[in-house]
Amino acid sequence: MSDLILNINISESRKKGRIVLETYDGTIPHLKNKQYSGPLRNANINGIEKIDNLSSVELELIRNYLSSSKNVQVNKYQHILSDSGLRELAQFAKYGCLFYKDKSTSMNQVETVEINGSEEQSFITVGNAGIAYNKTELFLRVDEADEDVARQISSKAYVNINTKDHPLELVFEYDDFSVNYESEERIVGADSNYRDFGYEERVVSIVKRNNWNYTKNIGFIYCGKDFPKDIANIMSDGINVYIDKKTQIARGDFSNIQVSYGIDWFDVNGTVEIDGQEVNVADLFDFKQRKDNWVEFNGKVFALPGSLGTAIKTADKVDDGIRIGKKGIINAVEIAFDTNGGNVIGIDNLINYSDTAMSIDKKLLSILREYQVTGVRWLLSLRQNGFGGCLADDMGLGKTLQVISYLSDASMNKTKNLIVVPKTLLINWEKEFAKFSPDTEVLVYHGSGRDSERIAKYKVVITTYGTALNDIDEILKVEFDNLIIDEAQYIKNSKSKNHRAIKRICAKTKFILTGTPVENNIQEYLGLMQLINPEVFCKNIYKLKNVEDAQRVEIVRKITSPFLLRRMKKDVLKDLPLKQEQVLYCTMDSEQRDLYTKMLQSIRYEINKKNDRFEIKSNSLMLNGLLYLEQICCHPQLLDKTHNPDGCRKSAKFDQLLDILENLYDSGHKVVIFSRFTKMLQMIEKQVAKRHYNYFYLDGKTNNRMDLVEEFEESETGIFLISLKAGGTGLNLVSADTVIIYDPWWNPASEKQAEDRIYRIGQKKNVMIYRMIVEDSIEEKVQRLQKEKTDLYEDLLNGHETPMGLTAEIMQNLFMAD
Structure with a gap:
């Protein structure tokens, strides 16, 4: 807490022959005798942004007064005041911050200032003015006719x-x-x-x-x-x-230059104004060149923007302008930013990727849909032209598959590639490579046993943001051909440690993947663009920050459009299946994993004591064991204190769900989340409410089921939390387009019934089904077992909440290590 104090130093005023006002930083207490006591610090009025005893308007008025051309600031805190401006002091007295001090007096607060009104006071002559004081009163004598003349x-x-x-x-x-x-x-x-x-x-x-x-x-x-x-x-x-005693630097105005993209080149046309005289852009070729883009004109010198100087040295003179080849896009873009604010006419036509050669495995190619093939060609085209890009397809359109296909192209056979992902997606990427490109050598670089020496030995290295930050020095030892950054919104803050670390990674080509390239503001978006194409955006990003309103948005759109590919589901409807399904894998952290392992070991110990065949329904140990492990996977807080004695609160699946919901909700999707644990749904409810999402909740205790459904169906946005028992049947939710199965159910038919609440007659949207599975857990084993024994599960589990009739052998396969 500090106050601004203005003090008229009468002793200094005598010496200098003018009224001297000093600026201090201190604390003005409640002054009973109107005399200041306490420490003071010299304060430069020009460096003060905020003060406690003055409003911003009052502070600015004082600053403007002291900065007037008639007043003189002789050092950091002393100002010589113009006689003609002394009347302003009366206003400052009203602010309660004006004081005076003479040799024989204390520092007194001024409550009133009287100008030329007292004949009784004994004035001290200070130049052409006079000053007198009496306790809290200050008297000034000013010769109104003797106005100061401002010095030039x-x-x-x-x-x-x-x-x-x-x-x-x-x-x-x-x-x-x-x-x-x-x-x-x-x-x-x-x-x-x-x-x-x-x-x-x-x-x-x-x-x-x-x-x-x-x-x-x-x-x-x-x-x-x-x-x-x-x-x-x-x-x-x-x-x-x-530049010397005779040669002045002229003022050059390049704002009348226009940059446009033609068939296979950029044209730079227009005029340059030099100290008021116009010349054509092409005339710049004829000016005498000095060092570093300086040229001579009419006895003066002026500097060409570096980009324009480069063009004159490397491009062609055509008629009254300059022509730059297609590969000179960086130069053309820089000229646009250096001259007209970044506007490049026709730049959207720059990357023509329709004819880009593509050589990927036929089996993989047969899987790709038309829009995905377009995406792969776009990625390849950018790489061939030396640029990075942002693949910003809507969630569920297969950005991961497009990148895997891109990396499997024949041109990538001898490349080294790094993929940085959130921890929750690490296993997803590994499994997607195993599924779609099994011959690709993939290293998951994560965990306590990671070996940095292996990074350079694999075609594809997948790591997390956290690991990349911690091991950045080791990663910097390798120069990669491609750097793929998934869920790039995680590093949208260019000042964050993760962003700075990723920015340092050496890669010839950089791509970012995100369904929400613009979340909060354009600066964050530009920061991501600067990350993937530093040569294009590094110098110019700050200029963009200074451009305001709609013009700014248009400039950003035009300059980034060649490097951004974004398709929405509605735009590629003909290429989408009626329903897509994706398994989202997540990895428990050490605390959650420790709890899970201890529980599993306890169950295994009990299993080993029983070797006979038995029905699951007759054995509470097995039922409870399954339940406890499922609850740990969903969230350890579902367990009571007896089974979670250390109070573990970490849930990888829960964290991943919140991340997914943020992306889906911000992208305008309507989501239905199913879980058979009502307590889990209540935990999710607290978080969506905290984030102010429009949400609906339905479990077995809900009475107004159909009213809720009708309200959800009529809403533009929404998240519906539904328990299996309450909402597995009888609901029509065709306004939703996304289903999240939070915990896998033993009965596959129950999952199907839940999905059919959304995917049914009347559904006009494409539906995305996400199944959340914890890696290396009972959930993953059940999923694997279901695939291996589909017929058995359909026969045994259909129509039941809990598996019936399973033998101890099958149950032990679930609980035992692989």
Whole structure:
């Protein structure tokens, strides 16, 4: 907590012959005697953003007053006030922050300021003004006719354009008197006036803001990356810049340049305005070239944007413009950003991937749908042109399959590829490779036993964001051909540790996968684009941040469109099956795994004591054992304290569900979640309510079933939480397009019945079924056993909540290690 204190220093005012006001940072207590006591810190008014005793409006009024051209800031905290502006002090007294101090007085708070109104006071003469005081009253005498005349101050910068550090000398001209910024002189000109520290520091801040660092005895040294741009910025703020005593840098306006994409090239046309004179873009080829894109014109010099200078050196002069080949897209895009805000006409036609050659396994090709083939060609085309991309298909359109197909292309045979995924999707990726590209050498680089020496030996390495962050130094030892970043919204914050680590990974081509490329704002989206195509976006991303409103959105769309492929389900309806199914695997963390292992060991111990054949229904041990393991997979908090003594609260499946729901809900999908554990549904309910999702809940205790269904059907968005017993039959939920089977059921027919609440007559949308399975658990074994013994399960489990008639041999296969 701190207050701004304005103090009129009467002693200093006598010395300087003008009213001196000082700015301090302190704390103004409740002053009974109106005298300040306490520590004070010198404060530069220009560096204060917020203060406790003033509103932002009041602070800005004080700042503007002190920064007036008639006032002079002689150092960090002292200001010499113009006589003509002294009336403003009366207003500051009303703010309660104005004080005065003389040699023989304490620091007194000023409550009223009287101008030219008292004849009884004994005034102290200060220049042309007079000052007197009496306790909390301040009296000022001002000669109204003697108005101050503002001094003419101008600034010049002399810069060396031939060296890398571009040293800069700053000179100020007070009327006809010049003084170097580094000079110790404080008095300038024939009238012996003070230098205006405030004005000079404002000019210095402009220079520093444009990447010149200042060190005493060394001066201003350039540390930026775009010298011509920074020079232009300085000039636009009113500083005249020279390269020597005679040669001034001219002002160049490149905003009338237009960049467009033709059949197989980019055309750059338009005019450049140099100190008010227009020339055609093609005329730039004829100007005398200096070092680093500097050219001469009419006795002055000016800098071409680096991108335009590159084009003049490498591209062709055509009529009144410049023609850049198709492969020069980076140069063309940079010219657009450096001249007209990033607008490239026709850039959407740049990546023509329809004819891109593709050579993948025939069996895999036969699986791909038409839009997926298009996606693979698009990925290959971007790689061939040296660009990265963002595959942003709607959830459920097979982004993973498209990437696997891309990596299986013959052109990838001898490549090294890294795939970074959230921990919850690690097993999914491994299993998808095993299913669709079993011959691909895949290394899952994760876990305590991982060996970094193996990274360079595999065609495909799959790791998690956390592992990539922890092992970044080892990963950086390998240069990959492709870096695939799944669920890229995880690293949308460009300042996060994960984003920075991923950004450092060496790869010739980078692709990101996400169903929600834009979640919160354009900056995050641009950060992802910068990650995959740093050469295109690195220099220009900051310019985009400064462009506002609809124009900004349009510029971003045009410049990113060649690198983004997004298809929605409605757009590829003819290519989709009536119903798609996908198993989502998740991996327990150590705490959840420890609980599961202890429970499993306890059950195995009991099983080993019983060798006879028996019916499941007659053995509570088996039923309870299955139940406990299922509950641990769903969420350990489903267990009572007896079976979860350490209070484990970690659930990989629950975390993955929340991630999936965020993507689905933000993408406008209507979701139905089924679980046979009502307590589990209640835990999910708390989280969806916390996130303010529109949700509905139905279990065996729900009375208004049909009212809920009708309300859900009429809503535009929604998540419906339904228990198996209550909602497995009798409901029509055709407005939903997504089903999540949270926990697998022993009776496959029950799952089918649940699915049919959504996938039935009247359904006009494509339906996506997600089955959530915990890897290396009872859930995965049941799923595997169901596939191996389909007929047995259909015969034994159909119509039953719990498997009946299973022998001890089958049950032991579920509980025993593989």
